[in-house]
Amino acid sequence: MIDITLLGTAALLPLPHRALSAAILSCGRHAILFDCGEGTQTAARRAHVNLMRADMIALTHYHGDHIFGLPGLLQTLDVMGRKKPLYLTGPEGLRQALSPIFALAGVMGYELKPMDLPMEGLRLAALIPGWPETARLCAFGTRHRVPSQGYVFTLDRPGRFQPERARELGVPQRLWGRLQSGETVWVGGGPVMPPQVMGPARKGIKVVFSGDTAACSALERAAEGADLLIADATYGENEQQELACQYGHMNFAQAGRLAQSARVKRLWLTHYSQMIDRPEAYLDHARSGFPEAVCGQDGMSVTLQFEEDYER
């Protein structure tokens, strides 16, 4: 079960009712914070989200409206007694971008660990005990005016365990649990591997954060079939498509079309220009491509569960 909460939906300038970019993905007592604009701490309090749970902050790029909340957040976590390390990741230039932020924040009572995600994505449980074994975070390059990346979070779901197959292979019942959790077991001198006793993989959960980006095939590919796409929708008007592209953003219509092409389940628009007073005024532009498009707003939250779980 995954919870996603939008903390801030503003681009460039924070407004009283609209904080700068940040979103959090939580899984039990663990979480990843995506971007951290000025005011993210306060936005999290308003949304009743506990940022102490964040194991990692994943930055989409290093523009001020996405990172200026970091010095204060890092200090606050320290004040609140954090001891567990905090991982920070982002596109090219991470350590250089973090250097003045770490200088401002000063010495912390916990470890700050900048890291690059592996090309094939990071199996979170390998780094941070407590995450489900099948939770994975991948980055993909996006098209902004500076080095930038979006993120794909996936929670895979193995197939059902097939007791009759295990019995056929002579696996004693006490070893079934290990097979189910992905281990190979040894029976009568030979290995039995999980795929031998598990049905076909079932549909998992996939959430995609576009960060700031122009419409691009990398985002479309990354978003393919996502349960939720949180997408740059900086500009409202259809006529602003060229402007959006020039500045490395999307307008509502482009976000809608991309969501449709990628066959996502849900689309949340975010990162509104300060010129957009009421995002709802432009929603139809997004819905012309993707009828279920929703205007993100600060504090908006959704819980995603494995599909069969809904049906119970």
Place this chain on the structure above:
Amino acid sequence: MIDITLLGTAALLPLPHRALSAAILSCGRHAILFDCGEGTQTAARRAHVNLMRADMIALTHYHGDHIFGLPGLLQTLDVMGRKKPLYLTGPEGLRQALSPIFALAGVMGYELKPMDLPMEGLRLAALIPGWPETARLCAFGTRHRVPSQGYVFTLDRPGRFQPERARELGVPQRLWGRLQSGETVWVGGGPVMPPQVMGPARKGIKVVFSGDTAACSALERAAEGADLLIADATYGENEQQELACQYGHMNFAQAGRLAQSARVKRLWLTHYSQMIDRPEAYLDHARSGFPEAVCGQDGMSVTLQFEEDYER
């Protein structure tokens, strides 16, 4: 006429209803911002205060809760098209403290000018055209855990012009204006100086910002007779006096007693610990020393005028 607005009244941690430390003093189209905690931009929007008017940011010290709003504010002023220079002042270590902030903010389309205030205070009009000739900003050392200073803003008021004295000295009426604005004029080969034609100086306006400080004689002296003292009141309970002193702060009772000793006209309490949910619950402690004490709150504002102006 001077307007003072509290933008944030929180210490250490920003809360949804209480932003971090910042206050602004405006005089017509000019202003000085005192401290700039994270969220100051948004707090100013909520309070309908235009930060573009700020000529100077006066920092009381360099703890994060007083300065982490700077990178965002500096960028926002640039986005809004600022061209006039922005002066920044603060206690010892100013340039070192600003260095990572400037690194984060990047290159601006206006000049950032760190400066130390002269010992005798700064006549603002000498630096920034548009301020009244008699407006002055002074700093005084305070008692915090790091180098810190408070600020005294004064707007002096000359005595009344005495036409009968000018006539006696043979000053033609066309030169009266120059005498009134402080110039010496020449009449029949000899100088006539303003003090010769002006009555005794009248009461001006004085506003004092304590910043973070333990109760100390420097603050008491600086606050003497102030029209408004905005004072550190981090702790509520009387029993926290020793703790307050140890951490370089005051509790409500100390702030009240200091205001009384300094014979100020108004006392606004601010910089509340996150442990203080309702500052009003402790107000009586401050009022036992200074009956007119008021709990500052975000957006609280007052206009101070020369005394006779009230009587009209």
